[in-house]
Amino acid sequence: MAGSTPASPTVDAPGVTAQGDAVGIAAPGTTRARHVTPWTEAWRRFRRHRLAVVSVVILLTMILAVMFGPLLWRAQINDIDFTAQLQGPSLAHPLGTDDLGQDLLARMLYGGRISLAVGLAAMSVSVVVGTIVGSLAGISRGLVDNALVWLIDLFLSLPQLPVLLLLIYLFRDSLKHLVGQELGIFILIVAGIGSFRWMTVARLVRAQFFALREKEFVEAARALGASTFRVVVRHILPNALGPVIVAGTIDVAAAIIAESTLSFLGLGFPADIPTWGRLLYDAKDNLDVAPHWALFAGGAITLAVLTINFIGDGLRDALDPRRIL
Amino acid sequence: MSRYLLRRLLITIPSVLGISVVLFTVLALAPGDPFGELATNPAIPPEVQATLRLKFGLDDPVPVRYLHWLSAMLHGDWGFSFASRIDVDRLILQRLPVTLGVIGASQLFALLVALPVGIYAATRPYSLFDQVASTFALIGFSLPTFFTGIVFILVFSIYLNWLPFVFRSDLASTGFAWWWEEFRQSIMPVAVLGLFQGATWTRFVRSAVLDVVRLDYVTTARAKGLTESGVVLKHVVRNALIPVVTLIALQMPIVFGGAIITEQIFRIPGIGSLLISAILANDTPVIMAVTFVFACLVILFNLIADLLYGWLDPRISYR
Numbered sequence: 001m002a003g004s005t006p007a008s009p010t011v012d013a014p015g016v017t018a019q020g021d022a023v024g025i026a027a028p029g030t031t032r033a034r035h036v037t038p039w040t041e042a043w044r045r046f047r048r049h050r051l052a053v054v055s056v057v058i059l060l061t062m063i064l065a066v067m068f069g070p071l072l073w074r075a076q077i078n079d080i081d082f083t084a085q086l087q088g089p090s091l092a093h094p095l096g097t098d099d100l101g102q103d104l105l106a107r108m109l110y111g112g113r114i115s116l117a118v119g120l121a122a123m124s125v126s127v128v129v130g131t132i133v134g135s136l137a138g139i140s141r142g143l144v145d146n147a148l149v150w151l152i153d154l155f156l157s158l159p160q161l162p163v164l165l166l167l168i169y170l171f172r173d174s175l176k177h178l179v180g181q182e183l184g185i186f187i188l189i190v191a192g193i194g195s196f197r198w199m200t201v202a203r204l205v206r207a208q209f210f211a212l213r214e215k216e217f218v219e220a221a222r223a224l225g226a227s228t229f230r231v232v233v234r235h236i237l238p239n240a241l242g243p244v245i246v247a248g249t250i251d252v253a254a255a256i257i258a259e260s261t262l263s264f265l266g267l268g269f270p271a272d273i274p275t276w277g278r279l280l281y282d283a284k285d286n287l288d289v290a291p292h293w294a295l296f297a298g299g300a301i302t303l304a305v306l307t308i309n310f311i312g313d314g315l316r317d318a319l320d321p322r323r324i325l
Numbered sequence: 326m327s328r329y330l331l332r333r334l335l336i337t338i339p340s341v342l343g344i345s346v347v348l349f350t351v352l353a354l355a356p357g358d359p360f361g362e363l364a365t366n367p368a369i370p371p372e373v374q375a376t377l378r379l380k381f382g383l384d385d386p387v388p389v390r391y392l393h394w395l396s397a398m399l400h401g402d403w404g405f406s407f408a409s410r411i412d413v414d415r416l417i418l419q420r421l422p423v424t425l426g427v428i429g430a431s432q433l434f435a436l437l438v439a440l441p442v443g444i445y446a447a448t449r450p451y452s453l454f455d456q457v458a459s460t461f462a463l464i465g466f467s468l469p470t471f472f473t474g475i476v477f478i479l480v481f482s483i484y485l486n487w488l489p490f491v492f493r494s495d496l497a498s499t500g501f502a503w504w505w506e507e508f509r510q511s512i513m514p515v516a517v518l519g520l521f522q523g524a525t526w527t528r529f530v531r532s533a534v535l536d537v538v539r540l541d542y543v544t545t546a547r548a549k550g551l552t553e554s555g556v557v558l559k560h561v562v563r564n565a566l567i568p569v570v571t572l573i574a575l576q577m578p579i580v581f582g583g584a585i586i587t588e589q590i591f592r593i594p595g596i597g598s599l600l601i602s603a604i605l606a607n608d609t610p611v612i613m614a615v616t617f618v619f620a621c622l623v624i625l626f627n628l629i630a631d632l633l634y635g636w637l638d639p640r641i642s643y644r
Contacts, residue, residue: 051460150339150343153340154340154343154344154347156575156578157340157344157577157578157620157623157624157627158344158347158578158620158623159577159578159581159582159616159619159620159622159623160578160579160582161578161581161582161585161586162581162582162585162600162615162616162619162620163347163348163351163616163620165585165600165601165604165612165616166348166351166612166613166616167351168604169604169607169612170351170352170354253467257469260469260471261469261471261582261586264471264586265585265586265589265601266601266605267601267604277471280471280472280475283475284475284590287475287478287479287483288483291479291483294475294479295476295479298469298471298472298475298476299472301469301472302467302468302469302472305467305468305469306463306464306467306468309463309466309467310463313463
């Protein structure tokens with residue numbers, strides 16, 4: 001497209017790269033141009049998105065906090081203290097207490113583990129399913145492809161939250177008996193969210209197959225006797241990595257929101273597993289006396305989702321194949 | 326156009342059937358007899374249970390049960406709500422207008438935000454306004470609706486005491502006062518839902534306009550001496566909005582999800598809050614029916630978007 005505008009200011013302007021190349025070649029003392037791997041290049045682009053870099057720092061801090069915080073902050077998540085109900089932030093309770101006098105910092109740290117773990121696990125499910133379906137549709141033409149595309153469209157038009165609620169309603173009890181309450185609801189939520197987020201990945205992967213499967217390097221690999229599986233895994237899928245990473249990042253954020261939504265509706269994790277959404281659900285009836293409770297829980301969800309989305313934005317600039325070089 | 330319309334309508338039928346198959350399969354895979362509360366009641370003797378199971382066809386193979394269920398749904402026999410003691414279809418019809426009203430108003434609000442902001446930002450790419458707007462759009466689309474709802478209640482109802490935070494369907498006033506009350510209690514739910522959607526759409530509109538704004542025909546329009554506003558509104562926006570229609574339709578599942586949350590926060594008596602209360606009350610017929618209605622609404626809006634697309638972009642009609 002002649003003179004189209006890049007979607008983001010941090011995508012390199014043509015002049016910048018040209019200048020960089022010129023420096024690389026003409027730099028005195030270097031006999032050959034510095035070898036730049038795609039990942040170094042991506043990192044260089046990513047760094048230009050300042051908000052994304054800040055987001056990485058914040059998100060890493062949050063992840064480290066929920067991983068190691070409970071080791072440092074020794075308050076128990078279920079220590080009930082009726083002398084300290086609904087207190088605002090103080091030295092003894094940096095984030096205040098809830099209606100049973102339980103320490104909110106400890107609960108937030110513990111809940112953060114679950115919320116982030118759900119996000120990552122659901123993302124893995126959706127990326128794996130999406131890659132498999134997308135590859136199947138991309139490599140097989142005709143009937144199978146049509147059927148899979150129809151399936152993708154069908155899942156895209158399912159109303160996700162109602163169906164997710166339906167799944168939880170129907171399978172909650174049996175999974176609880178099977179593997180225990182906590183693991184059961186974890187599996188259910190991860191599988192449920194994952195099974196509604198794979199379509200984007202599948203479409204991206206399928207699009208890559210359509211763009212690449214007739215290309216010369218694929219023909220060459222075939223001519224050398226590579227099996228279909230090898231062509232798919234070694235030659236085509238790596239090209240889909242960039243868009244899939246971006247979609248996967250956004251999926252983590254979406255899964256965290258979905259889990260929080262379910263818990264917020266009172267249909268996710270039970271009260272003794274204080275995920276951030278569950279904390280918000282418990283907090284919403286005490287808004288007038290203890291606003292800190294809701295604000296800290298909601299703030300944590302928002303911060304996590306926001307930083308992940310900013311990182312996704314930065315990754316898009318760094319990895320988007322449509323970038324202007 | 327009419328052939329396109331007809332073909333598009335025919336494509337809708339397999340989608341509805343597909344969704345009904347998915348929903349029924351989920352129900353059939355689920356352990357226990359969700360419809361069989363009567364038959365599993367220990368107070369009823371085994372012979373009666375067997376007769377009841379036979380009568381309701383609970384032991385038939387799944388495809389047969391699916392066909393029974395489907396034909397009942399098509400005949401308008403949607404079952405009986407255990408909790409409300411009223412036919413499910415009547416219950417849903419009572420609740421549906423409120424939901425559609427809130428969704429409609431919020432989508433309108435979202436468009437009113439997204440169109441001007443997105444177009445203005447895209448015609449001045451990387452200006453200060455564009456950067457601020459893009460950042461706010463990303464923040465707005467990252468804020469979960471349940472959290473914005475709670476913050477709104479905290480600020481506007483609890484601290485400022487300006488707006489009511491419980492939506493009432495039984496307002497006593499009439500005439501102008503009724504409209505005023507209705508407006509006041511709708512502000513927060515509509516704003517919560519609308520701002521979230523508006524943020525998402527601002528991004529869509531901006532990137533769609535960006536794709537078009539540097540094309541050669543736009544340069545031609547400028548070269549002819551048209552005013553800048555004429556170029557943007559008549560030449561750029563008209564073409565840029567075509568893909569946006571499809572993107573908006575793809576957002577519908579998320580919109581309905583947002584509606585469920587908003588209805589739950591503000592206690593709006595729509596089908597979203599009906600779904601939640603039905604789940605809490607184990608009211609399976611209502612749960613199935615509401616989920617199915619949501620699915621059908623999504624398909625309906627996709628259909629409308631496709632028809633709009635055909636109307637906006639004449640190239641597609643003759644394909």
